[in-house]
Amino acid sequence: MEKMNNIDNFRSILEFYNRIRQISRNIEIARDKLVKDFNLSGAHFFLLCNVWLKEKCNYTELAKESGLAKNTVSILVKPLIKQNLLVQILEPKDARIIQLTLSPKGEELILKIFESITVTRSESLKSLSERLHSPNGEDILSQLRFVLDFWEK
Numbered sequence: 196m197e198k199m200n201n202i203d204n205f206r207s208i209l210e211f212y213n214r215i216r217q218i219s220r221n222i223e224i225a226r227d228k229l230v231k232d233f234n235l236s237g238a239h240f241f242l243l244c245n246v247w248l249k250e251k252c253n254y255t256e257l258a259k260e261s262g263l264a265k266n267t268v269s270i271l272v273k274p275l276i277k278q279n280l281l282v283q284i285l286e287p288k289d290a291r292i293i294q295l296t297l298s299p300k301g302e303e304l305i306l307k308i309f310e311s312i313t314v315t316r317s318e319s320l321k322s323l324s325e326r327l328h329s330p331n332g333e334d335i336l337s338q339l340r341f342v343l344d345f346w347e348k
Contacts (some may be wrong), residue, residue, distance in 0.1 A: 211342075233308055240308065242271050243280060243297065247305050251284070251296045280304060 227237035235243075245261045246252060254272070258265040272295065275281040280301035286292035297305065313320065328334050 238271055239275055243301060243305055246295050246297055251294050253292050253294050
């Protein structure tokens with residue numbers, strides 16, 4: 196009996212993993228199509244959005260938040276700095292720590308892309324947002340944070 200429960204548990208986890216991968220892939224495809232018109236790769240847009248969400252973060256925080264390896268973040272950030280979309284700021288208390296923030300040009304680009312999304316996908320965004328957030332705390336985002344906390348322990 197316990198063996199069957201373990202198999203069912205494994206199936207549930209495998210199905211969850213497959214659905215998350217499918218969702219991620221669909222988001223990446225949509226993201227890549229969207230930013231193509233702005234001469235930006237999907238990966239670069241993803242990092243810009245993560246910096247925008249945090250307002251200021253170091254490379255380690257950006258890697259953790261984005262789920263990318265630190266060396267991948269470092270490689271992706273270089274052209275964003277070169278294009279003046281991101282700015283590096285030395286941490287006053289510890290000059291070894293470099294903070295990243297959006298430049299005014301980067302902020303302007305992000306807002307243009309967001310505006311483009313809201314013009315073309317307003318109803319879809321509203322519908323998805325309502326599904327992600329729930330007033331009683333039983334929303335999808337809360338559940339995903341719970342699962343992520345499990346794996347990070």
